[in-house]
Amino acid sequence: MEQLMLGDITVDVVQKDIKNVHLSVYPPTGRVRIAAPLRMNLDTIRIYAISKLSWIKQQQTKFREQPRETPREYLNKEGHYYLGKRYLLTIIERDAPPQIKLRHSTIELYVRPDTEAQKRKDILESWYRERLKELAPSIIEKWEDKMSVSLNEFQVKKMKTKWGTCNCDAKNMLGNYLWSISQIRCSMI
Structure with missing residues (x-):
């Protein structure tokens, strides 16, 4: 797995035998991952990620602003x-x-x-x-x-x-x- 840095955003890049690019932002921290076809070079993937930067930031902001439940302890009255x-x-x-x-x-x-x-x-x-x-x-x-x-x-x-x-x-x-x-x-x- 490789990583791209887009300013302060780290993007994990996984290249595999697929047809299309898949961009994901995962809760709760907003981790970013791109799954890309083997045929795409890293520069092309970087350009794709930059074109989606506003969407990535929007998703990360949404995750940060979501109320989080405290971890369960399985105690009385929880x-x-x-x-x-x-x-x-x-x-x-x-x-x-x-x-x-x-x-x-x-x-x-x-x-x-x-x-x-x-x-x-x-x-x-x-x-x-x-x-x-x-x-x-x-x-x-x-x-x-x-x-x-x-x-x-x-x-x-x-x-x-x-x-x-x-x-x-x-x-x-x-x-x-x-x-x-x-x-x-x-x-x-």
Whole structure:
């Protein structure tokens, strides 16, 4: 991987066997990456990046101005989202297998005594994944009818920068369970 400097902006350049140039600005810091065809030389890529400089700066500014959530610690009274609604996490220690119950305005996380934060996180993420797998078929069916399309396969995966992806040729869809289940609105179902 090579890097270009455009003033105070560093651009990571990856050349690979592709047809078109792909420019991306990634949250939360506004890291810039260009994927370019092997046939393009670095000077051409630099000129392309310079032509997109105002867009790059606009995206970086947008990311910097976005409110950021503090990192989750998986402690009592911490806010977590499910179906677009904020719930307070309640940790209940007991000597039994992990379990999660949704109560009025709380997510009750039942764990063994002295369960570490990473394990609590894993349990909650697994629960989110299972909820999306339960909710997705009815949402997909609704939109298949409205759009006159059909889906062969739906998978759930944790992704850092996307809500999901779709392969139109194979009719496959991949959903990001962390974003989807925490933000999806009940009205969509």
